[in-house]
Amino acid sequence: MNKIIIETENLSKVFTIGGQDIKALNGVDLKVAGGEFISIIGPSGSGKTTLLNLIGLLEQPSSGTVSFEGQDVSKLRESELDDLRLKQIGFIFQTFNLMATFTALENVTFPMEITHVPEKERLDRAKALLDRLGLAERMHHKPKELSAGESQRVAIARALANEPILLLADEPTGNLDSNTTKEISELLQRLNNEYGIAVILVTHDNQVARAASRTLRMVDGRLDSDSG
């Protein structure tokens, strides 16, 4: 087994809404190895996205720890968390979240511009990624000129731009039709195989979840079962 890149211990998250405490996550223990493909399924409000956000270092847990490559992330400064997300984690969102004023190519080079990858290298890398994802003809188009499937593929290319070790996908097929859904789940599977990149996929679609090698079910803020 590859080394553990993400480990959560007794991870909890409590939100206070209207003066009432709501436990979105309740003592989650999870280990994710490098190159692993995990899907997390469960009903709405079960805490899937909250778990993904905590693993993605987007927010702090109420209690428990998240370790990234053995390091307790609660000990890191905000800018160090930013750097980890920038270089080691790729995000794929349900609504694609592309920069509207940028072309597909610019959307992909964008994370590399933040990490100061030299211009030629980032252009080469972005073009290669878009080409690999079947978007060679679409790279100079802006998001509004792309179909939903194309937009999600651009978002995946963007997530891969800085060569992360972990890809976090939150309902990546939630806005796609069944054909495109199949296409995107196969693509994630292929990327996991070819690049050896770990993938955590949150979905409520059992079909999509099957792309993963391990499926976790979440109920009421707890990881219920582990099939894989």
Add this chain to the structure above:
Amino acid sequence: MLLIKLAARNLSRRRARSILTIIGVGIAIAFTVTILSMSEGLMVSFENSIAKQGADIVIVPKEAEAYPYPDVAAFVGSFPEELLDEIEQVDNVKITFPVFTAIPMDFMPEKPGAMPLLYGVTPEYFPEVVPYLGLAEGRYIEAGDEFTIVAGSGIAKVAELSPGDSLEFRGKSFEVVGILESSGSMDDGMLYTPLKGLQEAYSKPGQLTFVPIKVNDISRAEETAEEISDRWPIVSAQTQKAMVDKFSDLMGIVEAANVGLSAVALLIGILFILSTMIMAVGERVKEIGTMRAIGMHRSYIFQLVITESLITSLIAGVIGCLCGYLLSLGITYIISEFFGLTYFAPMVNARIFLTGIVIAIVVGALAGLYPAWRISKTNIVQALRYE
């Protein structure tokens, strides 16, 4: 580079709003530049005339001593010419130049702004007191002239004067014999006549309103001016330096008013950009949440909003300065073409342009602070959920 590219893209995305903001801030800056250029013009015209004149001390009637421009004496009083014989006896006084000034109220009824000042002088006045006034046409006033006129370039232009024309004042006809070159000073609005002729026309024989004096020892000029003022209480003698200082004090007040006006322009600019930026970042919460999720630092988001604000205000600053400049040219044209006051031209210089640009930068930076701070503090997860 990424910062500027992102900022420019965001500005162009909301083009109409950006343009309106630029126009609003641009108007405020254009207004400031015009006001500043007008007071600068006043200062320069002063420096070109009184401050450049070849006199060390100026005598005016006591009643006129508070005014920075000695010409104003024409309104308020006069003193007898014989006094000069006595004043010339004062130790350190080298030479005096008797002047009688008058204001022809009904010079050109169709152009009420064209109000020249009549300067009754002796021939020595030109080479000694105003050596910077060159001749464009004709000749200066000569000994033996009685009812002749040498016209300043500005008034000559407005009244369309040329040598051989005649002008009537108080029933006396004066013949134009010379036109002066433009000097950018108040002298451009003067009509010079022989002293005696003007005194006669205005029924003030032997009366003077203003006398420039040259001294032997400039370091004792102040002492000499004090002595004259003390010995002849009907006049007030001031050194050239004191007059310059007095005018500078007056300009200080004008400057203070300018600062106030600039502050208003600043405030208008800040409010304009602030409201635009608050709207702009409000619409981009999700996008900014995505940038943060991808790994862009909070400080970078802050800089991005400030950069957008600065680009807007800088463009407004440059456009405002240019419009202010054009407005000043327009005012100059109107003043000179319709009123003949070539000496009171607004003046746009590098310092005023710089002030306009600095105001723009301050406006951009201040207006961007709050929206930049607010959006950079946004919680990433909440921003990603934002619709």
